[in-house]
Amino acid sequence: MARRKKGRDISGWLVIDKPAGPTSTAVVNKVRWALDARKAGHAGTLDPEATGVLAVALGEATKTVPFITDALKAYEFTVRFGAATNTDDAEGEVIATSDARPADDDIRAALKGFTGDIMQVPPQFSAVKIDGERAYHLAREGEELELAARPLWVDELVLVSRPDADHAVLRMVCGKGGYVRALARDLGEALGCLGHVTQLRRVWSGPFDAEDGITMETLERLARSPELDTHLLPLEAGLADLPELPCTAEGAARLRNGNPGMVLASEVEYGEEAWASHEGQAIAVGRYRAGELHPSRVFNR
Missing domain, CATH: 3.30.2350.10 (Pseudouridine synthase)
Known part of the structure; x- marks a missing residue:
């Protein structure tokens, strides 16, 4: 037991x-x-x-x-130009340097290439699994990793400020799976000056x-x-981005048992994901079909 x-x-x-x-x-x-x-x-x-x-x-x-x-997430971060590191942040070893420094307009122009649907290669030192092992474990052992590019949605990427020629503060709003360190690395390469992250803050998440x-x-x-x-x-609070569908006591009872339950009419489309509530309390998450919620997750409280 x-x-x-x-x-x-x-x-x-x-x-x-x-x-x-x-x-x-x-x-x-x-x-x-x-x-x-x-x-x-x-x-x-x-x-x-x-x-x-x-x-x-x-x-x-x-x-x-x-x-x-x-859900979408927002980050504010500082990029240090003129140096690349093996971790793509200030904690790693410098592996290459450059005397070039970009102008503000060059940065703004380059950022356009990193918005929308992009492909991004994760940092060598990341939690991505390779044959069951975390990439950062292999990287620490000195292995040079071939990491596959992954799709990422970047909703917004703007230059916030330019403290000096060596640094730029950026703001990014992106979807699931984004690596700010990888973006700083790729931006530095695109600008021909190299770069890495020195400060990173997640401002909001969903x-x-x-x-x-x-x-x-x-x-x-x-x-x-x-x-x-x-x-x-x-x-x-974790369901804020999903539509809420109130249900009757009978519907709530059926949903709690893992069965489809009747919910009140709404503008939710057939097959759309939503959550059912009874007296303000979440009962289940599932797919809306013809007046019923078909549960995929049931809350036991």
Whole structure:
């Protein structure tokens, strides 16, 4: 018989404004400890030196993680021109240098080539798996990796400021799977001056904003106290990008058992993904078909 996990059976979201230093996994573990939660997970990894939104799902809210992972995200980051590193950020070793520096207009012109549907090769030091192993493990052993390009949707990419000739601050809004470090590397190559990231902040991720998150200091100060619970967002916050379909008590009962349940008429199209609610509480996520929601995920609360 499987051993039951210890901790409180709580569900919801806690948004952390992650500082530079800890890994995303370390932050999740700290959140789980601070809330004495049985189950927790995050919706999108941040590099250790990156800051900003790290949305941590608890309990049944972990079933909504894919909807945040797939949502658009905004980053503000600083690119250092004139040097390429093996990690594509300031933590790595410099592997090439250049005396060239781009003009502002050259940067703006180059950014147009990195918007819309693009193909991007992940950094050598990334969590991409190769034959079951993480790329960064192989890269640390000195292997030169052949990583396949991946599709990425870049909704917006703009020059925010130019502190000096060596640096540019950019803002990017993109979809799932984007590597800011790879973009800085590719932009530097396109401009003929090389480049890498020196600072990176995730400003928002789906419905979650960094300014609404709590710091790690606050997390530790309020750990294991009722006051920390007041910072929890409801499970439903992770469904903000999906249409809501209210249902009757009978429909809710059927959905809770994993069966299609009747929902109230709406403008949702046949086959569209949506979530059913009863008295404001999420019951299930699924596909809308002819007046019913066919559940793919059911929330047990």
